[in-house]
Amino acid sequence: MTAHRRITDPVEAMAQRVAERVVDLVLDVVDLNALIQRVDLNALMAQVDLNALMAQVDINALLARVDVGALLEQVDLNEVLARVDTGALIDRIDINALLSRIDMDALVEQTDLGAVIARSSGGAASEVLDAGRSQAVGLDQFIDRWVQRGLRRKKPAPVAPRALLDGEDTPPAPQSGAPPARPGEAPAGEATT
Amino acid sequence: MSPGTPARSVTAQGNYAGSVSRFLAYAIDVAISTGVFTLALAGISYAVQVVTGKQVSWNRQDIAVTVIYVAWEFFYFGYSWAMNGRTAGMAVLGVRVVRADGQAIDPWRGVLRALVFPLSFLLFGLGFLGILVQRERRALHDLIAGTAVVYAWDARAARLRFLAREAELARIPPDG
Numbered sequence: 001m002t003a004h005r006r007i008t009d010p011v012e013a014m015a016q017r018v019a020e021r022v023v024d025l026v027l028d029v030v031d032l033n034a035l036i037q038r039v040d041l042n043a044l045m046a047q048v049d050l051n052a053l054m055a056q057v058d059i060n061a062l063l064a065r066v067d068v069g070a071l072l073e074q075v076d077l078n079e080v081l082a083r084v085d086t087g088a089l090i091d092r093i094d095i096n097a098l099l100s101r102i103d104m105d106a107l108v109e110q111t112d113l114g115a116v117i118a119r120s121s122g123g124a125a126s127e128v129l130d131a132g133r134s135q136a137v138g139l140d141q142f143i144d145r146w147v148q149r150g151l152r153r154k155k156p157a158p159v160a161p162r163a164l165l166d167g168e169d170t171p172p173a174p175q176s177g178a179p180p181a182r183p184g185e186a187p188a189g190e191a192t193t
Numbered sequence: 194m195s196p197g198t199p200a201r202s203v204t205a206q207g208n209y210a211g212s213v214s215r216f217l218a219y220a221i222d223v224a225i226s227t228g229v230f231t232l233a234l235a236g237i238s239y240a241v242q243v244v245t246g247k248q249v250s251w252n253r254q255d256i257a258v259t260v261i262y263v264a265w266e267f268f269y270f271g272y273s274w275a276m277n278g279r280t281a282g283m284a285v286l287g288v289r290v291v292r293a294d295g296q297a298i299d300p301w302r303g304v305l306r307a308l309v310f311p312l313s314f315l316l317f318g319l320g321f322l323g324i325l326v327q328r329e330r331r332a333l334h335d336l337i338a339g340t341a342v343v344y345a346w347d348a349r350a351a352r353l354r355f356l357a358r359e360a361e362l363a364r365i366p367p368d369g
Contacts, residue, residue: 108353163295
């Protein structure tokens with residue numbers, strides 16, 4: 001050990017002890033709560049870049065550590081739901097778009113809804129009427145297809161008057177080379193109305 | 194799927210009606226109107242016979258009978274189109290007369306359509322060719338009256354009824 005180190009080491013150790021003692025004394029004197037109350041936390045938080053902070057957080061790892069089951073057990077869902085304004089919620093839902101996603105055919109075939117419809121929508125008369133009209137429309141389209149083919153029309157004819165054209169009810173556009181779409185024309189391979 | 198089964202997810206409602214539907218509707222209307230006319234003549238004959246004791250026989254060649262018959266046909270079609278936009282035959286086939294732009298028909302157009310309807314029979318029925326070749330399937334009387342004929346029945350609802358019946362039948366055990 002050099003002569004220089006022999007002098008500086010004890011001085012540094014003493015300075016360290018003095019500093020620790022001073023800090024202890026200052027902390028004993030200062031009221032930290034009062035100090036924090038004087039700090040403008042909003043201004044402080046405004047300076048924090050939360051996005052950068054969140055970018056550093058692995059949300060998936062965080063969520064993986066969350067016991068959702070235990071969390072939900074602590075939640076009173078009835079109370080939460082009671083606070084939900086269902087009217088406002090429903091107002092925000094596009095019911096038409098929602099219903100358009102329902103496969104009505106499957107619904108009727110696979111649920112008791114079909115039985116309800118079958119029992120409530122008339123008997124043999126409506127069945128005969130449906131079949132007769134379907135046959136007639138099928139023949140309409142058959143004849144029309146050949147007429148259009150014979151006339152060699154390239155531009156598809158309008159399927160309905162302007163006022164009756166509806167986005168959902170408009171038949172699909174005709175395929176190239178196929179005859180123009182006509183009233184109620186169904187996709188190829190299916191029976192027509 | 195059996196022939197005539199309503200199509201999947203397709204509705205013909207509002208689309209221009211084709212020749213077969215329209216012809217069948219017209220045939221039903223002629224049968225109904227002629228039947229009603231014949232019954233009316235028979236009823237009048239019976240009433241005259243009961244009141245006067247004289248037997249009245251109607252001759253098809255009689256000009257008066259022909260005129261009354263034509264007037265009755267005008268009334269039958271004109272009144273039906275003016276009031277409802279459809280005749281009984283059209284109701285059966287599920288078609289309806291509308292204005293060319295698709296709006297509900299005005300009563301005067303219904304009457305006009307009935308008045309000019311015979312024009313389509315002239316020249317061997319060439320006026321009806323429009324139903325086949327005109328882009329909007331409008332016959333001569335449609336073009337004059339500013340009308341069109343569209344399907345007015347909901348094929349989608351018909352299909353759901355069909356599926357419902359099929360599903361109901363499938364639930365019944367084979368032994369009945």
